[in-house]
Amino acid sequence: MSIFAVNHLCRELLRDQAFRAAMKADPAKALAPLDLTEPERRALLDGDVGALYRMGVNGFLMGYLARFEVCGLNVQSYNERMRAVKVDEIGQPVA
Amino acid sequence: MAQIVAGFGVPHTPVFPFFVKRDGPDCEIAKLFGAQKEQLAATRPDLIVMFDTDHLNTFFLDALPIFAMGIDKSFKAPNDEPREVPNYIVKSVPDFAAHIRAAAIGAGYDVAMTQNFSVDHSVTVPLHFLTPEMQVPVIPFFISGHLPPLPSAQRCYALGRAVARAIESWPAALRVVIMGSGSFSLEVGGPRMAPGRSDGVPDPDWALRVIKYLEQAQIERLIAESTEHQMLKAGNVGGELLNWIAMLGAIGNRKPDYIAPQMQNGHAYGVWRWN
Numbered sequence: 001m002s003i004f005a006v007n008h009l010c011r012e013l014l015r016d017q018a019f020r021a022a023m024k025a026d027p028a029k030a031l032a033p034l035d036l037t038e039p040e041r042r043a044l045l046d047g048d049v050g051a052l053y054r055m056g057v058n059g060f061l062m063g064y065l066a067r068f069e070v071c072g073l074n075v076q077s078y079n080e081r082m083r084a085v086k087v088d089e090i091g092q093p094v095a
Numbered sequence: 096m097a098q099i100v101a102g103f104g105v106p107h108t109p110v111f112p113f114f115v116k117r118d119g120p121d122c123e124i125a126k127l128f129g130a131q132k133e134q135l136a137a138t139r140p141d142l143i144v145m146f147d148t149d150h151l152n153t154f155f156l157d158a159l160p161i162f163a164m165g166i167d168k169s170f171k172a173p174n175d176e177p178r179e180v181p182n183y184i185v186k187s188v189p190d191f192a193a194h195i196r197a198a199a200i201g202a203g204y205d206v207a208m209t210q211n212f213s214v215d216h217s218v219t220v221p222l223h224f225l226t227p228e229m230q231v232p233v234i235p236f237f238i239s240g241h242l243p244p245l246p247s248a249q250r251c252y253a254l255g256r257a258v259a260r261a262i263e264s265w266p267a268a269l270r271v272v273i274m275g276s277g278s279f280s281l282e283v284g285g286p287r288m289a290p291g292r293s294d295g296v297p298d299p300d301w302a303l304r305v306i307k308y309l310e311q312a313q314i315e316r317l318i319a320e321s322t323e324h325q326m327l328k329a330g331n332v333g334g335e336l337l338n339w340i341a342m343l344g345a346i347g348n349r350k351p352d353y354i355a356p357q358m359q360n361g362h363a364y365g366v367w368r369w370n
Contacts, residue, residue: 063284
């Protein structure tokens with residue numbers, strides 16, 4: 001269920017002003033209490049939204065990472081990293 | 096008896112209120128919504144029933160209904176901070192909403208419900224442009240159009256018909272407008288965004304085909320071709336077309352007064368009036 005936790009924290013960026021501020025100030029500290037796998041945590045801290053998408057995180061929700069500019073992301077870097085994911089005709093990641 | 100007097104298809108792009116604030120009343124978005132606002136006012140609506148897809152704001156992945164209705168005397172809008180949109184309180188009609196839900200369930204559509212709820216930009220942005228005084232009550236009807244498995248187009252059309260029967264069996268003489276909110280082809284935040292943007296239109300040919308079928312009232316072809324595969328191929332919010340299809344089910348198979356495309360966004364503004 002940890003993909004749920006990643007999806008949920010993305011929405012919490014929108015909903016929870018304190019969490020948004022904490023993620024902008026120190027993402028590692030803000031993510032520390034959350035029930036994430038190490039690959040998920042590393043990908044979040046690296047702003048590796050492509051890896052997260054391939055793990056099954058929702059693209060729409062991850063857009064909040066760029067909108068609120070956390071984990072080193074902005075619209076441009078988010079766009080480039082997400083567009084680098086190879087997908088099939090219906091947007092599912094392919095090897 | 097309540098009667099359905101018009102159908103409207105509307106976009107809900109969250110950044111549009113910001114663009115209109117920045118670019119003024121002569122910009123394309125302001126004109127397109129302005130034309131619909133005039134049309135809507137001319138219908139003298141007592142109530143709007145809006146088919147809409149929530150963007151994981153009213154609902155979330157912990158509980159995600161395929162069909163749901165908001166049933167309360169009012170609701171807050173928006174809950175997702177679109178720029179330049181005030182915080183609104185939108186009136187609703189809970190006894191009428193409960194009647195529609197009961198009738199839909201009786202007809203075989205298992206519609207969930209939410210109370211004490213708020214809605215996101217997908218309900219709020221069209222209302223911000225079309226009824227900014229929030230003088231017309233709104234009943235939101237949520238259709239899961241983003242995360243597969245999606246309900247079928249045929250079922251959403253039939254659901255719209257069931258909702259129409261429920262509306263027309265309500266004893267108060269209310270003029271009801273049906274709205275469908277959403278895009279035909281759009282990817283938001285996913286790999287099929289356009290370069291440098293936060294969204295993109297993965298299948299503009301499909302959006303054009305949808306617009307053609309709407310203009311020609313070829314609803315059977317629209318439904319037949321609106322497979323889950325096609326809607327997902329059109330983008331991660333391509334299933335928002337289901338809201339337009341449910342609206343068409345509610346108003347019956349009619350030719351529109353007009354469909355105004357906005358192809359750079361993969362959507363359109365549609366008006367169906369007859370009364």
